[in-house]
Amino acid sequence: MSELTSTAVPPVGADDHVRGQGETVIVYADLGCPHCAGEWQRLSQRRTRIVFRHFPVSSKHPRAPFLHMAAEAAGAQGRFFEMVDSLYADRGRVDDPHLWERAEQLGLDLERFEAERRSEQTRLRVRRDFESGIRAGVTATPALFSL
């Protein structure tokens, strides 16, 4: 079982999801969260090096864990931020058929997408970010850290 005592926000690592240039902002975000969707739009319009870290709160947004795993699976095929952009742009259509439609639009291998979005490895990857947020004291989303 994981250790969840306090520690600093982990620095940007090799397997973090990073996009853009400029000031580095680490964002702990929930893909089901409307506040995160708004902040995502604002951040995306700024000259910012965004580091996305998963922070799904399943009790508030029951579909969130599935969306984060879908984003990771899309990322395995090189389309992480495209999937995140798509999920935040349309938060009303997030059931499995809508995810498949998005995956098709992004040109993903659907069979691989399906297998990876349901895998334990993907779940652990999402959970790893979440736990780093808990340890850094994240209590709500979006939580932004400037480094």
Place this chain on the structure above:
Amino acid sequence: MIAAGEQAPDFTLRDQDGEEVSLSDYRGRKLLLVFYPGDFSPVCSDQLSIYQEVKPELTEKGVELVGISVDSFFAHKAFQEKLGIDTTLLSDFEPKGEVARAYGSYFEPMGFANRTLVLIDEDGVVAWTYESPNPGDFPGANLIFDALA
């Protein structure tokens, strides 16, 4: 507020299903009391949602989690279902805030429990407490695990 080292005052309150729950029911286990202002309020919702996400880790450390507010047990039931949490919620309804007062966690000006945490050990002794500097902030789960370390 009650201090570490003191014996935790016993209480009997109704849970979200209307069943009576006493502090003594938890003797032999660690218990974390989460006093919070009110069901359905935004910060309380965030707080209990976050704690729900780390309940497996708390359970692994032998800690039971219980929320207490002045809301009725009917409201607790609806809140629990709305939030999708399974944390036991106790109703400190009548006399209003009596248990919160016993723990020094009642916020008189507003008539609800202050946002506090009280960790009680297996022998019923307070092991750790935390009082939010203001009701709008809640302690991150990391602070709970720091106390358990």
